[in-house]
Amino acid sequence: MKTVLLLGAGSDIARATAHEYAKRGDRVVLASRSIEDLEKTASDIEHRRGAEATAVRFDALDYESHQAFYDALDPKPDVVVVAFGYLGEQRKGQAEFDEARRIIETNYTGAVSICEIVAADFEKRGEGTIVGIASVAGDRGRQSNYLYGSSKAAFDAYLSGLRNRLFKAGAHVATVKPGFVRTKMTEGMPLPGPVTAEPERVARAVLKAEGRRKNVVYVKGVWRQIMGIVKAIPEPVFKRLGM
Amino acid sequence: MKVSAWGNYPVVEAEVREFAGVEEARRKIGAARRMIPQGLARSYGDSAIGEAILSTLKNNRVLAFDERRGVVRVESGVSLAELVEIFAPRGWFLPTTPGTKFVTVGGAIASDVHGKNHHVAGNFSRHVVEMDVALADGAVVTCSPEREPNLFHATAGGMGLTGVVLEATIQLQPIETVFIAQETVKAANLDEIMTIFEESASYSNSVAWIDCLAKGASQGRSLMMRGEHAKRDELPERRDPLWLKEKGTIAVPFNFPGFALNSLSIKLFNELYYRKAPSGLDTSIVDLETFYYPLDAVHRWNRIYGKRGFTQYQFVLPKSESREGLKKILGRIAESGQGSFLAVLKLCGKETGLISFPMEGYSLALDFPITRNLFPLLDELDEMVHERGGRIYLTKDVRLSAESFDRGYPNADLFRELKRRYDPDGVFQSRQSKRLRI
Numbered sequence: 001m002k003t004v005l006l007l008g009a010g011s012d013i014a015r016a017t018a019h020e021y022a023k024r025g026d027r028v029v030l031a032s033r034s035i036e037d038l039e040k041t042a043s044d045i046e047h048r049r050g051a052e053a054t055a056v057r058f059d060a061l062d063y064e065s066h067q068a069f070y071d072a073l074d075p076k077p078d079v080v081v082v083a084f085g086y087l088g089e090q091r092k093g094q095a096e097f098d099e100a101r102r103i104i105e106t107n108y109t110g111a112v113s114i115c116e117i118v119a120a121d122f123e124k125r126g127e128g129t130i131v132g133i134a135s136v137a138g139d140r141g142r143q144s145n146y147l148y149g150s151s152k153a154a155f156d157a158y159l160s161g162l163r164n165r166l167f168k169a170g171a172h173v174a175t176v177k178p179g180f181v182r183t184k185m186t187e188g189m190p191l192p193g194p195v196t197a198e199p200e201r202v203a204r205a206v207l208k209a210e211g212r213r214k215n216v217v218y219v220k221g222v223w224r225q226i227m228g229i230v231k232a233i234p235e236p237v238f239k240r241l242g243m
Numbered sequence: 244m245k246v247s248a249w250g251n252y253p254v255v256e257a258e259v260r261e262f263a264g265v266e267e268a269r270r271k272i273g274a275a276r277r278m279i280p281q282g283l284a285r286s287y288g289d290s291a292i293g294e295a296i297l298s299t300l301k302n303n304r305v306l307a308f309d310e311r312r313g314v315v316r317v318e319s320g321v322s323l324a325e326l327v328e329i330f331a332p333r334g335w336f337l338p339t340t341p342g343t344k345f346v347t348v349g350g351a352i353a354s355d356v357h358g359k360n361h362h363v364a365g366n367f368s369r370h371v372v373e374m375d376v377a378l379a380d381g382a383v384v385t386c387s388p389e390r391e392p393n394l395f396h397a398t399a400g401g402m403g404l405t406g407v408v409l410e411a412t413i414q415l416q417p418i419e420t421v422f423i424a425q426e427t428v429k430a431a432n433l434d435e436i437m438t439i440f441e442e443s444a445s446y447s448n449s450v451a452w453i454d455c456l457a458k459g460a461s462q463g464r465s466l467m468m469r470g471e472h473a474k475r476d477e478l479p480e481r482r483d484p485l486w487l488k489e490k491g492t493i494a495v496p497f498n499f500p501g502f503a504l505n506s507l508s509i510k511l512f513n514e515l516y517y518r519k520a521p522s523g524l525d526t527s528i529v530d531l532e533t534f535y536y537p538l539d540a541v542h543r544w545n546r547i548y549g550k551r552g553f554t555q556y557q558f559v560l561p562k563s564e565s566r567e568g569l570k571k572i573l574g575r576i577a578e579s580g581q582g583s584f585l586a587v588l589k590l591c592g593k594e595t596g597l598i599s600f601p602m603e604g605y606s607l608a609l610d611f612p613i614t615r616n617l618f619p620l621l622d623e624l625d626e627m628v629h630e631r632g633g634r635i636y637l638t639k640d641v642r643l644s645a646e647s648f649d650r651g652y653p654n655a656d657l658f659r660e661l662k663r664r665y666d667p668d669g670v671f672q673s674r675q676s677k678r679l680r681i
Contacts, residue, residue, distance in 0.1 A: 034266070037265075037266065040304050040318075043306050043307060044304035044305045048325075187260065188260070
């Protein structure tokens with residue numbers, strides 16, 4: 001039985017992932033800002049899966065609190081899934097820096113802050129896996145969502161470096177890149193069916209990436225090809241495309 | 244996106260939003276001009292269909308369970324199927340259940356559903372200890388028969404028109420096994436089946452399949468299924484009393500041509516009917532899914548009615564009017580040649596609630612494929628039902644007129660008044676509520 005910490009557990013992806021782990025009998029610790037709502041998810045997991053689930057308060061943007069948050073966890077997690085994120089609004093972010101900063105700080109700064117703390121512990125213990133939920137939006141900046149995309153690109157590069165560092169210690173870092181996922185984050189957007197995944201599918205990708213020590217996993221493999229093509233378009237051409 | 248309910252008619256363009264948890268519900272309700280809450284859309288017609296739909300399906304957590312008392316607290320999008328799956332193995336079953344388990348708790352409350360045990364257990368809302376309802380202004384109000392009783396009674400059976408049920412506390416019933424000791428009794432005509440219903444009052448569950456095509460002396464030819472939750476010592480020894488075997492389902496892969504259906508059900512009915520012993524009584528132990536949800540084993544059986552869709556016509560007549568009324572109505576249906584071969588007959592118990600469907604008397608439900616000739620026939624049937632003091636089930640309806648609604652539901656105006664109190668701007672509306680001028 002593993003102890004799995006889900007950061008940003010209010011998200012549809014994290015919730016689905018918690019259920020998948022609980023189905024296997026693992027113990028899940030749900031962390032996010034809205035503790036009252038999390039406690040409901042925890043009791044749902046306990047009643048449906050018969051697994052142990054607890055809720056703890058965690059705020060990705062409250063960097064100062066991260067060390068104390070992690071120190072208070074007992075037992076320490078074997079798996080940490082970094083699933084918090086903020087999509088924000090691109091146009092609003094262009095006009096108001098506060099929005100841009102919230103996107104960057106949630107997706108990148110906050111993630112770095114907590115991951116460093118987890119990494120230090122995993123390095124010392126010589127075990128553990130961090131699964132970071134990045135995004136195909138980070139593979140190339142596009143006018144429609146480059147604030148979100150660049151913050152995820154930074155997180156992606158960070159995870160890659162951290163994987164490199166923790167490898168020697170025997171700990172692992174997996175990067176999971178979903179494309180479109182049908183969640184509350186994307187509600188109301190016209191999502192193209194064939195390349196859109198359900199949160200449960202992302203959840204299974206997380207478990208697979210963690211269990212088989214995969215490095216980078218695209219949810220719905222076709223995204224690897226799609227983004228391969230998008231990345232291959234020469235910049236002089238790309239800048240003319242209104243993507 | 245294009246949406247329709249179980250009858251596949253009508254198909255309309257609607258915007259569908261989802262929510263999970265109280266805060267998101269309040270946000271989405273506050274942002275919408277109008278909407279109708281929807282669960283699994285197992286209502287047949289347009290009662291959970293509108294231009295904007297608020298789906299409860301992601302609001303589906305099990306929040307608390309008192310193992311000793313069998314009281315469960317859930318969010319409204321949890322389905323009865325999930326409750327059975329989670330709690331039957333622990334010795335607790337639904338207090339009452341409709342003929343499909345693929346409905347949500349929110350939907351069961353909004354339709355105030357009933358089941359084969361209506362004559363003893365009443366409607367679903369009788370077992371709702373308490374619920375939280377989000378009103379149009381975003382206020383979340385806790386109500387029960389004692390606390391905010393008006394909101395409670397208007398929401399139970401209120402077709403989602405008072406607000407959105409967010410959470411509910413439900414009293415389950417204890418069971419020793421997941422099996423039913425079932426008796427099947429055959430009746431040669433309507434008088435016989437009505438006598439059998441009267442004699443079966445002491446059984447917790449009773450329902451009959453009735454042959455709608457039989458005429459003359461065999462009009463009302465039917466098969467009654469009645470039963471009790473089996474006790475542990477009634478089971479063969481090797482059976483695990485609380486192990487609910489996962490059922491395989493067969494799917495209807497595409498829209499059937501309409502004519503295929505009647506020949507199938509005629510065959511099935513005749514086989515069961517003529518297999519019974521001459522005494523007419525047959526006993527067996529069946530699992531509760533077979534007993535309560537025979538059609539759930541056929542995934543998407545609604546497709547059997549083809550692309551044009553179908554409706555289910557369900558009415559109830561006061562007991563004193565039932566015998567003559569049923570004879571007339573069955574006669575008219577047989578003559579029309581439009582209805583399904585099989586109908587479901589049930590003797591309901593006492594009437595409760597504001598605009599909940601059941602009243603003491605006989606309820607009959609049968610399917611009609613949608614055709615050009617159908618609605619005039621149903622208007623005619625409405626008249627036969629209403630002149631006898633009966634009513635039509637809103638959850639199945641897709642074409643009732645406002646006048647007919649008022650005739651069948653004496654509390655219609657009281658309900659409209661309460662609706663205005665809780666939803667003065669008419670935020671919650673469905674195609675049906677507009678038609679019925681609620």
